[in-house]
Amino acid sequence: MNGPRPNDRSRAYQRMGVAAIVGTGLVFIWRSLADLPLGTIENPGPAAIPLALATLLVVFALWSLKTETSSVFDPGEAADDAAAEPGALRHAILVLVAVTAAAVAINPLGYRLTMLALLLFFLGVVERKRILVVLIVSFALSFGSYALFDHLLKVTLPTGPFGI
């Protein structure tokens, strides 16, 4: 059985994207009406402009979908790339997970240990570089950048266990 054709898949991706944007607009409309005073037409309140902008967001998103579907459809190189390179999505997810983990870890672990872990992960686990090079680059970048920012540029960065 054949899977969906690239054109169908691209259209589906575009629709999902528009649905997400419309959803965002609807959430803003809902919260504007639920939490904030609308004011009057002569004197708009704090909800008025967000409400108008969220409505515009929904309208523009639907308009963009309409122009996509009514035009001669370009398969959409971006969406097709994803199919052509299955590793691309994995790479994107890895980057996102690593950045999120670093964000959560930076206060308890400190800057140097967090960055060291991040670099060891990317160079050692993801890119599988030689262990000695991985260690040298990771230590040099994490501790070197700390020295640059903390000592030279006087930008305070968090320290973790044992003052590292």
Place this chain on the structure above:
Amino acid sequence: MADTLQNLLLGFQVVLTPSVLIYAFLGCLIGTIVGVLPGLGPLAGMSMLLPISFGLPPTTAIVLLAGIYYGAMYGGSTTSILMRIPGEAASVITCIDGHEMARQGRAGPALAIAAIGSFVAGTGGVVMLMLLAPPLASLALAFGPPEVFALLLMGLLVLSYISSGPMPKSLTMAALGLLLGMIGIDPMSGYNRFSAGIPELADGLGVIPLAVGLFGVSEIMLTFGARVMRPMKPRLTELVPSREEARSSVGPIWRGTVIGFLIGIIPGSAHVLSSFVSYAVEKRLSRHPERFGKGAVEGVAGPESANNAAASGSFVPMLALGVPLGPVQAILIAVLIVLGITPGPLLITQHPELFWGFIASMYVGNLVLLILNLPLVGLFVWFLRIPYAYLYPTILLCCIVGVYTVNSSMVELLIMAAAGAAGYLLRRLQYDVAPIVLGYILSPMLEMSFRQSLAMSGGDYLIFFHRPFATTLLAIGVGVLLLDIAPSLLRRRAHQTAD
């Protein structure tokens, strides 16, 4: 004129101090590296270095960031010529004839012509900026909230029209940016809007996490499997153009300077547009248009000059009106605000050292870039040899440290990660994310000017149509919108008539 020269002298006194000169040099160097590395544009480079600028005096901070911007304009041409890979969007057109010259063994002269053209155009652009910005600022003093609102609205509409994607998609992104700018405390009523009980969101999402996420992190997420590049490496002795090449470049460089500066004033990514227009003009004016695409030196000189002059022109609305009509200028305005400087028409009179220091720094920057770009071309080419496997974790580290150092906030790092994910998805779906950042920065100004206008008129919406400047600006915005809508409406009518 005497006043202008006196003020310029003040600017040079500000800039020609060791600390400012060092940062001007650093900005140009980093900008050139950012321009050379494909994918990393001036926006990503500026976003990553924003936090460093917050610890600097305002003039130094602006000189550093502006140096990155026009350094990237210069650097973008190197990869276009040597590898047919544009380091920056404005250098796309240089790939055509620049790389063809390189293939014919004329890489050195192509690089030299690009650098000299960029220098002449950059300097010429600054002269025009210096002469145009002060009178425009005086005119802008007559601007009230209705005019500011109309100008911002027009800017967003023009940006959406000329940005890389279809207009509805760009408008969607601008609306999203404006909406995201509503998060946080409303300055007029004190209500905390859409912050979901997170105290860090009371001040908004923050332009730095948003910009670094949308441009920096998403770029890394998108560039899977980037290869190590093996560019050509011309020697210093090969850089001198022939007499014929030099003669053929003079006209295109001057025309590119004027075209670029004028287009640069248009909101949005005008530097990209200017290089395309310049190429088209040179091809049209050439006695041998068939040489274009086969290594015509005019095809390098014109566009490279135009995109650098456009970089100067794009500062006119920012310096004269205090209104950023492009994402790069929006970031510079954000820096000024963070540093306690109110951008606007009064900037020139209230902070002459900043305005004229900035102008003088552009002269110095252009000279630094000429010196950097010709003898050190080998060094910049070396950056392209760093394996991507080492490059992207380093860039990620810069993104994280850059965002964290602003407020030492974990929440801002999470906002950066979320913006990175959103930027990745949106760019895969071929949305241009630049209008998000511009919309986000303009959002408070737009809302404030709108509500102030209504307060002034006692709730009468016709205030926008009773004032000539505001009406003209709104008419331009609506005209641009119609330019996009009209063709499809006409096509539909033609289809209906045919049926």
